[in-house]
Amino acid sequence: MSQDAGTEAVVPGDANTTTGEGVRRRDFINIAAVSAAGVGGVVTLLPLISQMAPSADVLAESSTEIDVSAIQPGQAIKAVFRKQPVFVRNLTPKEIGEAEAVDVSTLRDPQTLKERTKEGHENWLITMGVCTHLGCVPLGAGEGEVKGEFGGYFCPCHGSVYDTAARIRKGPAPKNLQVPEYAFTSDTVVKIG
Ligand code: FES
Numbered sequence: 001m002s003q004d005a006g007t008e009a010v011v012p013g014d015a016n017t018t019t020g021e022g023v024r025r026r027d028f029i030n031i032a033a034v035s036a037a038g039v040g041g042v043v044t045l046l047p048l049i050s051q052m053a054p055s056a057d058v059l060a061e062s063s064t065e066i067d068v069s070a071i072q073p074g075q076a077i078k079a080v081f082r083k084q085p086v087f088v089r090n091l092t093p094k095e096i097g098e099a100e101a102v103d104v105s106t107l108r109d110p111q112t113l114k115e116r117t118k119e120g121h122e123n124w125l126i127t128m129g130v131c132t133h134l135g136c137v138p139l140g141a142g143e144g145e146v147k148g149e150f151g152g153y154f155c156p157c158h159g160s161v162y163d164t165a166a167r168i169r170k171g172p173a174p175k176n177l178q179v180p181e182y183a184f185t186s187d188t189v190v191k192i193g
Helices: 020-052 056-061 093-100
Strands: 064-067 076-081 084-090 124-128 151-155 160-163 168-170 182-184 189-192
Touching: 064 076, 124 189
Parallel strands: none
Antiparallel strands: 064 189, 076 084, 084 124, 151 160, 160 168, 182 189
């Protein structure tokens, strides 16, 4: 009997056919491609995640240790803490007396010297060297620098004046110089941060 002219013969193994085996092979190829993309995603994500974790350098920078033994009463130094200036000042008994004599209720940002220093180390005034107005570095920590009329720090940018407890006394700055987190790890070493 002759074959109908409108139909085609199905030949097993022909690549162009739609046999069950052919469909399975294509599915496998698609799955393999998707899996490869998934692996690629994980491989590219891992370096990103490890870049987001703080490096040892950054962790080390997050605190600063300062040996204050060479800073004499009446002297100050400028150090760097998290890429910003920090002032470490050894107050004289006179400067402590001046700070304590102020009626705190008259201050723009009321704080006692005691609240701004550590117990047993009241002569050590440690503040950020960043004016709370617009962020200039005030004068007064360096040798021979102008300290302003209240004997602390003076910001020449717009004329803010800080007292011997680094509290704002005059000018546009709204707040006292910020006291960072710190602790004495010995009588002569301060760890800031
Ligand atoms: Fe210090 Fe303006 S930035 S007074």
